[in-house]
Amino acid sequence: MPMLDMPLNELKAYPGRNPRPADYDAYWEAALEEMRATDPQVELIPSDFQAPYAECFDLYFTGVRGARIHAKYIRPKNADTPHPAVLQFHGYSGDSGDWQDKLQYAALGFSYAALDVRGQGGLSEDSGGHKGNTFQGHFIRGLDDAADNLLMRHVFLDTAQLASIVMGFAEVDENRVGATGWSQGGALTIACAALEPRIKRAATVYPFLSDYKRVWEMDLAKDAYAELRDYFRHFDPQHKRQEEIFTKLGYVDIQHLAPRIRAEVLYGVGLMDSICPPSTQFAAVNKIESPVQTEIYPDFGHEGLPGLPDRIFQFLSEL
Template identity: 55%
Template sequence: MAIVDMPLDKLRDYRGTNPKPDDFDEFWNESVAQIRTIDPAFELIRADFQTPGIECFDMFYSSAKGARIHAKLCKPKKISGKLPALLKFHGYSGSAGDWADLLGYAGCGFIIAAMDCRGQGGLSQDVNPVDGYTYDGHIIRGLQNSPENLLFRDIYLDTAMLAKIVLDMPETDSERLGAFGGSQGGGLTLACAALEPRVSRIAPIFPFLCDYQRVWSLDLETKAYDEIKQYFRRFDPLHKKETEVFTKLGYIDCYHLSEKIKAKTLMFVGLRDTICPPSSIFAAYNNIKADKKLEIFPDFGHENLPTAADMTFQHFLQWG
């Protein structure tokens, strides 16, 4: 098979490169504690889009730094007993997508909520006050300030707040909350499960936001990760602060967060992926201590993986 990263036997043992801040656990414990003090003031507004048997709502809720976050929520009209629930997270720069994308799960008896990431293609607010570079890239947004101002810190907390809101709904079975998504959505799935331990099943597809220094070292910082290279070119061309930069990025590195995951995990990777290289994904997978399975697609890159959507669907239907 073609090798764009490292041989498969090496990948199976690889556990990451990007440095982990010494106060990583304290940082995230304090961050989660902060949002638990926020009144989400969530509201459900009946959407213009409706279908027989399924109710569709625009959801708005307050999260980190007071931003109002938007999600699309669908649920069956007829509810008997407690229902399983799912959170869906979108790819980088995208949005919650079309209502029709959620109907398959809702039609099978799930509550499903799809979040708009703040500052990207949907309706969520971006209120992050930061210095410097905001032109291109959310990974580096806030990097010139304290770790609390990293934009992805707040986006990760938005996922945890959404999980709590859905878990608190009277019709939700608190033992059956899942999360899934591809690329950025895969990374947010990892972050959500790490920060909300009641998430019990996840299905991240080639997750983004993992092992930043490894991606940079491969000279694959193009497209999604190009902002890291651009940050050095603009603000640290001699790399005098390289260790400091990657250590600060370590706060929002999902391969470190993966150690906290308790959810049953089904992950997907393409071995020809040059956008989210396989080693970055294996770093996250290999650090998960929970029940897990990795589906490997040797001849695929960062693209549609045939049968992945079906396997994801079955992963959640196994709840019964």
């Protein structure tokens, strides 16, 4: 079989390379305290797009550091109350997508919320205020600032805050909420399930934002990870601060959040993925202590994985 990364038996045992900061747990507890102290000022505004069997809303809330965050929210008409809900997270630089592809869950009797990541392709704000480079790339934003001002910290908190808001809606059963996403969305699914342990099922596909040091050592700091190479070239060209930089990135490395997950997890991976190398993905998945079902595609990369969307729908519909 062609091989881009490690053999599968080694992937399943791979522990990850990127350092975990010594104060990691305290860092995230402080972050969650900040999130809980933020008044979300939730707004539900009926959308111009509607469907005969569902109500569609633009959902706005205030996230940490004052950013106004947007999500699409759909709730079924005439469904059982309370009923299950699913959260969706999108790929890097993208947005929450169109309304129509979310209606399958409303037809099933689920509510559905799709987040726009702050500062990317949707309607959410990036409140800024970061020292250092803000020209290109989100996971390096804040590397030259205090650790609690890393942009991805705020994004991870947005996922947990959205989950908490949806779980608080009268129509939603807080004990039957799932999350899903591919690539960056897969990473945010892991972050959400880690920071909001009431998430019951999480379907993550080739998750991004994991094991940055391994990406670098594989010479794959390109495409989605290109900003890592750019950062070193501009701000540490001799790599004198390399360990410091990778350790700071460790705060927003999903592999270190993964042990907090209590949800049942479905994980999809293409073993020829050169965008998010399989070993970096397994670094996170191997740390999940709750049940994990793995769907492996030996000949596929960072692309559509045949049959997996149907598998994810079935997995989440069991909520």
